[in-house]
Amino acid sequence: MLSEEPEEQLPKENGQKAMDRADRRLSRRERESRLLVKRSEDYDVFDNVFDVPTLMIINDLKDDGVIHQIRGSLAAGKESKVYTAIAPDGTLRILKIYLTVSAEFKKRLQYIAGDPRFSDIKPGSRSLIAAWARKEFKNMLAARAAGVRVPRPIAVKKNVLVMEFVGDSEGNAVRPLIESKVTSGDYRQVIEQVTILYQKARLVHADLSEYNIFKTDSGIMLFDFGSAVDVQHPNSKQFLVRDVMNVNRFFEKRGIEVLDAVQAVEKIKGENK
Structure with missing residues (x-):
């Protein structure tokens, strides 16, 4: 978590x-x-x-x-x-x-x-x-x-x-991506969740990685929001780019095709319509 x-x-x-x-x-x-x-x-x-x-x-x-x-x-x-x-x-x-x-x-x-x-x-x-x-x-x-x-x-x-608590009735918590098998669908879900976070909650996570993204029965779930900043924060763009690069790096290592970082950031911000 x-x-x-x-x-x-x-x-x-x-x-x-x-x-x-x-x-x-x-x-x-x-x-x-x-x-x-x-x-x-x-x-x-x-x-x-x-x-x-x-x-x-x-x-x-x-x-x-x-x-x-x-x-x-x-x-x-x-x-x-x-x-x-x-x-x-x-x-x-x-x-x-x-x-x-x-x-x-x-x-x-x-x-x-x-x-x-x-x-x-x-x-x-x-x-x-x-x-x-x-x-x-x-x-x-x-x-x-x-x-x-x-x-x-x-x-x-x-x-x-x-x-x-997010897990089963036996007290076993859901596992982060670093400990899970991942698919291209998981990558798309991560980008979708980050997009909703940016466009609707007006927040950038600012500390996103395979350690605080979890795979649950209902889909990808984000954890650890202490670092999250408002999109108007002076460093929000820098933090967003870093989040995307962290996510891309992890999925690429797992052999999953990812969006170009610039393209992903534009998609998250709604600038590639």
């Missing part, structure tokens, strides 16, 4: 001592929340994900009836970690937690600068990360309203974004 490539797993500590150390780090509030999946791999990343402010947000989401329990880890990247969660009605949801300790967000200012929706950002990494989560949520709402196939955004609070 993420465009970021998975991080290397941290080395595991062995034995009961490691578990005891992890348990001692949990505050009473954290233990009472009973939301964490107590598996060794979760303890390894505990300090990077579930700090006290994030745990308080998760508790708020639980109190609001958005989620009931975190089920387990789904994906990890430099900027965020993704978990499956169970809703109060038993359905699955996705919990995307942006890492408050990540330095990667400083590189993302170019995607927020100039966007009037986020002119109130205060100095500091937490404010930037909260704005990024809010930006992704709003972009997903706009894309979905325009008819783009994206996961349904459900809630956002500070550095935590909740969206619908």
